[in-house]
Amino acid sequence: MEDRLIVDFAQAVLAENDRMAAALRAEFDRRGLFCVNVLSSPGAGKTALLERTLADLAGQIPTGVLVGDLATDHDAARLRGKGARVVQVTTDGYCHLEANMVRAGLDALGLDGLRLLIVENVGNLVCPASHDLGEHARVVLFSVTEGEDKPLKYPTLFKTADLVLVSKIDLAEAVEFRREEALAAVYGVAPQAEVLEVSAKTGSGLEHWYAWLRERLQPRV
Numbered sequence: 001m002e003d004r005l006i007v008d009f010a011q012a013v014l015a016e017n018d019r020m021a022a023a024l025r026a027e028f029d030r031r032g033l034f035c036v037n038v039l040s041s042p043g044a045g046k047t048a049l050l051e052r053t054l055a056d057l058a059g060q061i062p063t064g065v066l067v068g069d070l071a072t073d074h075d076a077a078r079l080r081g082k083g084a085r086v087v088q089v090t091t092d093g094y095c096h097l098e099a100n101m102v103r104a105g106l107d108a109l110g111l112d113g114l115r116l117l118i119v120e121n122v123g124n125l126v127c128p129a130s131h132d133l134g135e136h137a138r139v140v141l142f143s144v145t146e147g148e149d150k151p152l153k154y155p156t157l158f159k160t161a162d163l164v165l166v167s168k169i170d171l172a173e174a175v176e177f178r179r180e181e182a183l184a185a186v187y188g189v190a191p192q193a194e195v196l197e198v199s200a201k202t203g204s205g206l207e208h209w210y211a212w213l214r215e216r217l218q219p220r221v
């Protein structure tokens with residue numbers, strides 16, 4: 001009986017999150033704003049990718065970034081000064097962002113004039129998968145240092161990805177990355193996803209990531 005109550009409560013909380021996420025997406029659409037949710041395990045390179053992306057796209061696409069972390073505002077500090085508006089959302093122990101946290105963060109960020117909103121989720125391959133934040137697309141980073149079988153071990157998140165970025169590709173040789181095995185794992189679990197190999201350090205492959213973003217921007221309103 002108790003188990004049943006716990007499950008029902010969890011479903012009700014998720015349903016409330018979904019309602020709020022749908023309202024956020026409707027607002028993004030009304031404003032002509034493309035929103036992307038960036039997810040990965042801790043340390044796969046989300047912030048490094050965004051640092052480079054903001055610097056490379058500065059002055060071209062008005063961008064806002066919400067950064068989620070359990071604690072500290074280190075990532076927001078890394079992302080500031082690159083032409084984008086940046087707000088840190090500290091989840092105080094929560095292992096993922098929820099739509100109500102995004103709502104609060106956006107109140108601080110302000111959406112006026114933005115065409116691109118990037119949400120860096122809390123580093124975690126499990127919890128963020130089930131929380132819609134109102135995004136239009138999900139980008140999952142999977143670094144060459146994590147082990148080729150991670151998509152097989154954490155399929156839920158990969159199944160929701162629109163784009164998988166195989167990150168830190170500059171380290172592939174050093175860690176003897178087994179590319180075919182890793183790509184087979186990604187395609188096996190996430191056949192819907194596009195896959196790009198990138199390095200935030202050398203810039204390799206980033207032009208394809210930028211093209212992917214540009215193709216999805218909404219017409220100006």
Ligand SMILES: Nc1nc2c(ncn2[C@@H]2O[C@H](COP(=O)(O)OP(=O)(O)O)[C@@H](O)[C@H]2O)c(=O)[nH]1
Pocket residue numbers: 040041042043044045046047048049123167168169170171198199200201202
């Ligand atoms: N060699 C290499 N290191 C990277 C790359 N991207 C990130 N890193 C390093 O990986 C570590 C974690 O990166 P970070 O951006 O903080 O990951 P996050 O936790 O996913 O935001 C840092 O030491 C970065 O310098 C990359 O493309 N190549």
Ligand SMILES: [Mg+2]
Pocket residue numbers: 046047048075120
């Ligand atoms: Mg980060």
